[in-house]
Each structure stands twice: as C-alpha cells, then as structure tokens.
Amino acid sequence: MSDIGFLHIYLGIRLRDLRERAGYSLAEVERRAKYIGSRRTIGRLENAQIYEVYMPTVDHLAQFYRADDGLREELKRMALSCTDSSVDVWMEPIGLPTRFGLLTELERKATRIRVYETEFVTGLLQTRETAAAILDTNVRLSEEDKLRYGRARQNRKEAVLSTGEPASVELVLAEGVLQRAIGGEETRRAQVRYLKELDERPNVSIRYIPHAAGAAPSSGHSFMLLDLPANYAGPVLYSESAVASTYTGQTAAVEARTEAHMEMQAMALPIGEFQV
Known part of the structure; x- marks a missing residue:
C-alpha cells in the first residue's frame, strides 16, 4: 500500500456515500451482489486500503447503488486515475x-x-x-x-x-x-x-x-x-x-x-x- 494517494481516499468516500444513500450495509451488498466482491473487498475500497483499483468493480458498485450516468463516468475516471502517476490534481x-x-x-x-x-x-x-x-x-x-x-x-x-x-x-x-x-x-x-x-x-x-x-x-x-x-x-x-x-x-x-x-x-x- 506504498502508493495510496488522496484519490484513493476520495474514491472510497464517494463509494461509501453512495452505498449509505442507497441504504445498504456492506453485508447486504455482499449478499445481493456477490458478483461484485466480498464485504471485505468493498470495505477496503471504501477505506483506501487497495492500491490496484479495478475500474469494472467500481462501475458495478455504482450501477448497483443506482448512480446516474454522469456520476458513474466520474467514478470510472477516478478509479483509472488512482493508479496513474501522472494524475496529481483533483478539483471538487x-x-x-x-x-x-x-x-x-x-x-x-x-x-x-x-x-x-x-x-x-x-x-x-x-x-x-x-x-x-x-x-x-x-x-x-x-x-x-x-x-x-x-x-x-x-x-x-x-x-x-x-x-x-x-x-x-x-x-x-x-x-x-x-x-x-x-x-x-x-x-x-x-x-x-x-x-x-x-x-x-x-x-x-x-x-x-x-x-x-x-x-x-x-x-x-x-x-x-x-x-x-x-x-x-x-x-x-x-x-x-x-x-x-x-x-x-x-x-x-x-x-x-x-x-x-x-x-x-x-x-x-x-x-x-x-x-x-
């Protein structure tokens, strides 16, 4: 986890915010959408404990949480940026x-x-x-x-x-x-x-x-x-x-x-x- 950066933290915040707004616990996501990943994997994503962020996993989560198309694209871009060392600025x-x-x-x-x-x-x-x-x-x-x-x-x-x-x-x-x-x-x-x-x-x-x-x-x-x-x-x-x-x-x-x-x-x- 030597290259965890602020974009990993931000992505985790957005995913946790989406999950909570959708009304799901980590256990419920695991039970209802096993194809996405375990509660441990999703929890590690939310807490910025995974460096190699897998973009399809992020997009599957966004879809499951019923994010709109604009937010899904932003999260996909963010997931790709997490492992791109050339991205070192983020505007909110x-x-x-x-x-x-x-x-x-x-x-x-x-x-x-x-x-x-x-x-x-x-x-x-x-x-x-x-x-x-x-x-x-x-x-x-x-x-x-x-x-x-x-x-x-x-x-x-x-x-x-x-x-x-x-x-x-x-x-x-x-x-x-x-x-x-x-x-x-x-x-x-x-x-x-x-x-x-x-x-x-x-x-x-x-x-x-x-x-x-x-x-x-x-x-x-x-x-x-x-x-x-x-x-x-x-x-x-x-x-x-x-x-x-x-x-x-x-x-x-x-x-x-x-x-x-x-x-x-x-x-x-x-x-x-x-x-x-």
Whole structure:
C-alpha cells in the first residue's frame, strides 16, 4: 500500500456515500451482489486500503447503488486515475454532497497539518459560534444543512485534535483574521481566547502576521498542507476558490507552499501576544 494517494481516499468516500444513500450495509451488498466482491473487498475500497483499483468493480458498485450516468463516468475516471502517476490534481466543484468529505478524511489521516489563512480561522479551530456565523452567510444551505455541517465540523475537530495520536497543527493567520468580528465582537473575542488556549497544547502552534510586517509570501491565498502517514503518497496541498476545492500532490506546488509557510512562520508572532 506504498502508493495510496488522496484519490484513493476520495474514491472510497464517494463509494461509501453512495452505498449509505442507497441504504445498504456492506453485508447486504455482499449478499445481493456477490458478483461484485466480498464485504471485505468493498470495505477496503471504501477505506483506501487497495492500491490496484479495478475500474469494472467500481462501475458495478455504482450501477448497483443506482448512480446516474454522469456520476458513474466520474467514478470510472477516478478509479483509472488512482493508479496513474501522472494524475496529481483533483478539483471538487462546490455543491457536491461530499465536498467536505475528502478534506475531513485527509485531516483524520494526517500526521501534520500546516495552514495559512487570510479570511477566517480555519474550520478545524473555529468555536461553535464562529462556525455558526460563517454558515449563516451561506444562503444555499438550509437550516438542516447548517446543523449537519456544524456537527460534522465539531466531530472533525475532536477526531483530529483529541482522538488517539493527534496531528501536529501549525496555523499562521493574517492579523485581519483576528480583528474581523464574525458573529459579533463577543464571538470574535471568544474565538481569540480559544485560539490562545489551543496554542498551549503541545501539538498546536498558532501564530499571526501583524500588519506592520508588510507583505507575506502567498498573501491573499489561503492554503493547507497535509502530511500523510508513510504508507500513503506524499503531502497534499489543499486550497479553495469560489467555484471549487483543489487537491494536488504536485511536488513543485507542495514545495513552494512549504517554503512559503516556513517564511511566514518566521515573520509571525505567537498568538499569545495578540491583544484581544
């Protein structure tokens, strides 16, 4: 499993999401569609534990789960890409039901997470109130969606920061992030206090770049670097835009952002020095 990459993880998420939406357990799939594979094989596919992904198996599963033709073609392309070393970028359009799924799974598996944020505190370190205020700005989400995303973010935080061996988290913020009163002034102050508390944990480092420091590398472009365990492919670079989330393992892109993050850490100040 030395070449398992983020596309294997994403494919597993999509297959599990399809199965659950169809209302099947792994045992039921095995019983009703033995020609596809055993529950063990399907479970390993969903958990990104198989490098040699067999495209017909993925397509048979998609058909069994009653995926539409467009999604079937996407999954087939993804299955083929899993073992194609030339494919190292994946874009996920906004609006997909699993939009946060891949990022969440990567965060859960990551051993080290490095982030630079220019607009908001990264979702992983938001208070409930900050997260709720940001979700409220999304007019596309129903109240039920907001509650669901809120719970997912809380579970995501606990899984990464508190469960098992927590990942190392290194966050650099533009000072304006700490000054923006998202959800009101009291919510802003509570968020800053929470960041200072998190910074006291041995696996968390939070710094900010003061306005007086001038321009920083990658100014205006937030990003996240996720280092995965040794049995996976190399680090993944994650970024967002107004239309899509982008994941890449391109060496040049990862190295450029790694260097930028190191430079920003050097010019940043400890969060403890920020005056609430």
